[in-house]
Amino acid sequence: MSFWPFNGKNIEMADLIGYIAACFTTFSLLPQILRIRRLKEARDVSLFLPLMIVIGSVLWSVYGVLIKSVPVIAANGVALIIALITVFFTIRYR
């Protein structure tokens, strides 16, 4: 007997929540890119932020390859591209 308050029925709901969560975290740098473009200024933006996402996304993608998870590879491939664009804009409008 388990005291865990959830059962198998919740797994499909969990997947849906997981995908929505992934969208929020994967695309979180997009508004930052748009703001830098609009203000043409990125002085207050830390370059380490997108750089850490770049390194993290590469490592997550390697992890995805090793555990054979296409969603992990795909989500972090997208995050990597967005982070690289953020690095570019942050340096350009420094």
Add this chain to the structure above:
Amino acid sequence: MSFWPFNGKNIEMADLIGYIAACFTTFSLLPQILRIRRLKEARDVSLFLPLMIVIGSVLWSVYGVLIKSVPVIAANGVALIIALITVFFTIRYR
């Protein structure tokens, strides 16, 4: 027969890479907080960036509870706190 170039031995290596990846993405907002504190200015920082991380971390934590994954809950609990601090500093030094 599988053409996947990795086998069971790689799973431990995968876990290690996964944990390092998680550290990079979980703590990526920390340098942004430090920069805002140092410059006392956050005009160029998009408020939507930490807000999307806040929403994403909450949803990831719910996902972690539903799939009974303590690492997912723990990592996103930490990310949530860091994102909330970033929201606070971004608004304060707007």
